[in-house]
Amino acid sequence: MNPLEIEVSVIIPIWNEAQHLSQSLKTIVGFIRQATSCFELIAVDDGSTDETWSVLGLARAEIPELEGIRLSRNFGKERALCAGLEHARGQAVIIMDGDLQHPPELIPKMIEQWRSKGVKIVECVKKVRSKETLGYRLGTKIFYGLIHKLARQDLHGASDFKLLDRQVVEAWAKMPERITFFRGMTAWLGFARTELEFEVAPRIGGMTGWNHITLVNLALHAIVAFTSWPLRLVSMVGMISFVLAIILSIQTIYMKIAGIAVTGFTTVILLLLCMNSMIMLSIGILGEYIAAIYDEVKGRPRYVVSQRTWEDSADRDILKHKETDMVNFKTGSYSLSAQNNITL
Template structure:
């Protein structure tokens, strides 16, 4: 006899979230249960150095749907999301943060939108943000502006808080690159989608783990992964520099022949500084792409799992959208639900 099929998988990556983890998980589970009784909660511990894993292990004894995955070290949020997506078994998969800045009260609405409208992606878009520094907002706007101009993907207001249909998850799984940018990858996949706006609430506890350096690294990875325009920019700058050099050469030769050459090194020094700066910039851009190629050809796994806890062996069936039963919609009786979901 097979167990009932999982309707929804909820994936939560965490890193050093011990201060509020248990309370957040209990709150999130309450809202999931408003929509369906058949779900799994996958929490990926991205190599935390505090008591996160101990709390997660203890919580799994109280929350039977909870499955904890502990990575062997800190691989980064993007790869932690990969671990969750590759272990998810639900017909719909929700990705969210654990600090409750992604409001869990939207979970039943997201599931309802997916079930009734038949869309493949329910995208939660930031309507307003919590308190952020001016420099952070400026850098964020610059980053999304570059992505829109170079990769033609409008990610302004986008977040990792979204619901993906099983078809989208399977399409995502066919993208094997090691350098991942989840928001960009789901935008690139396409599929029908609907947007839900939300206000970003203050963190329930602690402060963000995103440092300026980590944000710069994320921006570089995203640009390298989704556009080759920086490489073309090097070519364009090189062509422009060549044209300028030809014009200056003609002018210098003319000044020499006409006997109007001016003694001095100011112009030469300035030209050398400009040319060297452009050369170093070009080498830097090439280096980023070569490093990305190097990561890909090594063929190392995106992450390494060291421990798992909670539900691991549930046998899931494959259900159509109309066959899935939700607790807030009384379409079938409990007996009929069991007949539909079990293979007797």
């Protein structure tokens, strides 16, 4: 399909979902075709260890609009989303999960909202969540509360299920950081948006790839990427400790002069424990930011592609570059090298 004819790209990051992948893709494609006939479906295999890639290849025989990208290893959902966004060619891009927890019946509504209202982002927010443990819900509430207080981004009920206009995708592509948090990045970009509520359905099959450790890591990366308040908190704790130390010193000197000082180690031990705990916590916060800086400075790619389902990937890339050059030529913003490569 000519890139100029693609209206909507749908990106689905997948990991070890061979059990239900074929059924999920057929269901999703059915709803996409209700809204548009000019689309592409991009499935990003995030280093699956089961038969996901084989199932994806078989599914492509039944779904000609399907294109698969296989990453060389498991880079995480955020990096898989980056791969999908950087390969999408549609004028609008929809991101959703492949386990049907994001209801595909909302796809026609999302496209209709984008067409009729002219909004740049159609955000699908969670009205009712699927069955979750009390600890998970409490952790989610604390995390989004911290993001709202520290980074001024209200992400309560937010999800990765959304439609982005081509202008938003191009603006997102200008954000080169390696530590990515897709929900926060799209919220930070701004743009006119509208919301659609949905109920999170149970997984169609398989097990979730998220566990407590990965969720904590995602939360830490999100906080580090979007706010420097923890660093300021370290300074504030230091100032408070300094003031308390002065007050305690004055009290100790007074009690010594008055002859009422009590002999013992309890106070000293408690102070040492408190101060050491604060010092270690402060070092840990600083370490998170230094680690983030280290990852950015290394400049490694966000992901590595090992395979693609389309055979003419080189021709596809050439066509994409020619399309970009043609747009630059029409707008008068092309460079000398672009002029030399344009074929009119």
